[in-house]
Amino acid sequence: MAKTTLHCSFCGRSRDEVKILIAGQEGHICENCVEHAREIIEQELMIRNDTTGATSQFKLNVKKPVEVKRFLDEYIIGQDEAKRVLAVAVYNHYKRLQQKPADNDIEIEKSNIIMVGETGTGKTLLAKTIAKLLNVPFAIVDATVFTEAGYVGEDVESILTRLLQ
Secondary structure: OOOOOOEOOOOOOEHHHOOOEEEOOOOEEEHHHHHHHHHHHHHHHHHHHHHOOHHHHHOOOOOOHHHHHHHHHHHOOOOHHHHHHHHHHHHHHHHHHHOOOOOOOOOOOOOOOOOOOOOOOOHHHHHHHHHHHHOOOOOOOOHHHEOOOOOOOEOOHHHHHHHHO
């Protein structure tokens, strides 16, 4: 039985030539084409913003850190420092997303958060609650079942598939 080789529907690269190949209903797209599409969208939005102001539809409702913390307080008891750190990080993240490229004098630095703690201390609940507040997808994945493509186990692309479902 011949093995079917999957290809990116946009550039034609095979699965062996790319790091990630995301499956859709009608085809596949590689990480290179996703990045290229992101650049095209970013340029198009900048052009529209310059000529029509059309990017105003992409304005995000950025919640102040106090509002985010207050929301977390309704669902989570304790963990005040973690809630404060997450609230500020969420606020900065959304402010950074809204920042126009022309605002060169002020730059909000990108930051990441790693939550570490014993089982049952509320790490997942904090993340779930923030996802609920922001109305963004949230997926819980057991990383121990993921393997490199071609080995027994799930592919890393499964994480993206779960987020898109």
